[in-house]
Amino acid sequence: MAKSVTAFTCTACGATHRKWSGRCEACGEWNTIIEEAPLSQGPGRGLGAVRGKPVPLSGLSTLEAPPPRACSGMTEFDRVLGGGVVPGSAILVGGDPGIGKSTLLLQATAALARNGQNAIYLSGEEASAQVRLRAQRLGLSDAPVRLGAETALRNILTTLDAEKPDVAVIDSIQTLWSDTVEAAPGSVSQVRSAAHELVTFAKRSGTAIILVGHVTKEGQIAGPRVVEHMVDTVIYFEGERGHQFRILRAVKNRFGPADEIGVFEMTGGGLAEVTNPSALFLSERGQPVPGSAVFAGIEGTRPVLTEIQALVAPSTLASPRRTVVGLDSGRVSTILAVLEARCAIPFAGLDVFLNVAGGMRVNEPAADLAIAAALLSAREDIALPPEAVIFGEISLSGALRPVAQAENRLKEAQKLGFSRAILPEAQKVEGMAGMRIDRISDLTGFVGETFGA
Numbered sequence: 442m443a444k445s446v447t448a449f450t451c452t453a454c455g456a457t458h459r460k461w462s463g464r465c466e467a468c469g470e471w472n473t474i475i476e477e478a479p480l481s482q483g484p485g486r487g488l489g490a491v492r493g494k495p496v497p498l499s500g501l502s503t504l505e506a507p508p509p510r511a512c513s514g515m516t517e518f519d520r521v522l523g524g525g526v527v528p529g530s531a532i533l534v535g536g537d538p539g540i541g542k543s544t545l546l547l548q549a550t551a552a553l554a555r556n557g558q559n560a561i562y563l564s565g566e567e568a569s570a571q572v573r574l575r576a577q578r579l580g581l582s583d584a585p586v587r588l589g590a591e592t593a594l595r596n597i598l599t600t601l602d603a604e605k606p607d608v609a610v611i612d613s614i615q616t617l618w619s620d621t622v623e624a625a626p627g628s629v630s631q632v633r634s635a636a637h638e639l640v641t642f643a644k645r646s647g648t649a650i651i652l653v654g655h656v657t658k659e660g661q662i663a664g665p666r667v668v669e670h671m672v673d674t675v676i677y678f679e680g681e682r683g684h685q686f687r688i689l690r691a692v693k694n695r696f697g698p699a700d701e702i703g704v705f706e707m708t709g710g711g712l713a714e715v716t717n718p719s720a721l722f723l724s725e726r727g728q729p730v731p732g733s734a735v736f737a738g739i740e741g742t743r744p745v746l747t748e749i750q751a752l753v754a755p756s757t758l759a760s761p762r763r764t765v766v767g768l769d770s771g772r773v774s775t776i777l778a779v780l781e782a783r784c785a786i787p788f789a790g791l792d793v794f795l796n797v798a799g800g801m802r803v804n805e806p807a808a809d810l811a812i813a814a815a816l817l818s819a820r821e822d823i824a825l826p827p828e829a830v831i832f833g834e835i836s837l838s839g840a841l842r843p844v845a846q847a848e849n850r851l852k853e854a855q856k857l858g859f860s861r862a863i864l865p866e867a868q869k870v871e872g873m874a875g876m877r878i879d880r881i882s883d884l885t886g887f888v889g890e891t892f893g894a
């Protein structure tokens with residue numbers, strides 16, 4: 442006899458529990474466990490009826506080449522996906538509400554359609570007429586893209602099965618409901634079940650499915666992380682409210698490099714691609730000021746220069762402020778501790794504010810030296826040489842470690858008019874004529890050379 446089992450699932454990590462509790466034992470998060478609709482368990486728990494036949498790897502070479510990727514012609518969008526949409530893949534695009542996901546995907550769908558792909562945009566949030574209005578505003582009314590407004594999963598699958606599009610955008614996964622699950626749309630079990638059915642459909646039919654997902658306040662795609670595990674590619678669309686820039690970032694990609702970014706600017710006429718992000722992120726730099734360091738970073742496969750800004754001021758608080766925007770605050774604490782312990786430069790009693798200009802996020806350890814340079818420059822009130830870019834990883838001993846792709850970083854810097862680089866002594870650099878290279882063995886040496894302390 443089939444029996445129902447109620448499950449409790451953590452929305453943060455997707456772990457299932459037998460009973461509710463305030464804290465998830467798997468990931469340690471509080472208040473993330475919610476009850477899920479009962480799953481019916483059939484009697485058939487033995488062996489399956491179908492026997493699979495594994496194929497030797499060497500035998501696969503005779504199979505035909507995979508179908509080509511669908512390119513939209515929006516370079517930034519295609520690059521983040523690893524060179525276009527892979528047929529039959531499932532892609533999740535997450536982001537805060539209002540960040541521009543619908544705008545981006547409507548533009549991308551139109552671009553795909555113009556490029557000869559059979560593309561369809563299904564909205565569960567807006568009526569077709571509203572989507573058409575938006576498309577008109579974006580100047581896309583003539584694109585051969587097809588629109589639909591549907592929230593019932595079963596109807597969506599029927600539509601896709603009949604239309605057989607190359608690419609289908611579903612905006613958003615939280616509005617879908619499936620009649621096999623007794624729970625409200627947007628709930629964990631609905632989101633999971635809808636995602637599962639759509640991913641299965643994508644694999645079977647060869648239609649690439651792009652799912653839009655809203656991110657909750659805590660920065661997770663609503664519904665459990667399980668959706669992220671199910672799809673091939675997870676992309677976040679991020680940006681600061683006060684900034685025009687939007688960054689499309691691949692956090693997982695089975696068909697391309699993760700960490701690849703695409704940069705867009707939100708304009709009155711939709712999202713415009715930014716082909717030279719370094720120039721954009723550095724465009725607000727004026728006179729050399731203390732606390733500003735230019736970091737030559739790598740985002741995915743592309744070098745991107747960013748400005749790291751620091752402000753250090755006497756604190757009136759018992760435990761001084763550490764306000765960090767766009768950088769990992771744990772990393773910043775480590776750098777502050779290394780400066781204190783290895784170079785005898787204390788930051789106790791000082792408020793520290795750190796920021797990456799332009800609303801960019803920098804996660805590379807290679808940014809360590811630039812962060813330390815910005816902090817020291819702000820603390821000593823001495824501006825860093827404005828013609829220099831900085832990179833290098835700081836170890837806990839205060840030594841500097843070389844980083845990957847130094848030449849790419851330096852070539853980008855040279856293109857933007859920088860003539861000097863401050864980098865670790867052990868860094869191998871070849872063929873960078875015309876660039877002055879200052880090599881530094883450890884943090885103490887850097888402090889001595891740059892700030893004369």
Ligand code: TYD
Nearest residue numbers: 538539540541542543544707708709710711
């Ligand atoms: P939207 O794509 O609806 O966001 P999401 O789907 O992520 O919730 O974008 C909404 C925001 O974008 C809204 O605040 C207005 C802004 N926007 C522009 O600035 N220019 C435009 O051309 C469009 C269509 C939207």
Ligand code: MG
Nearest residue numbers: 542543566612
């Ligand atoms: Mg939307």
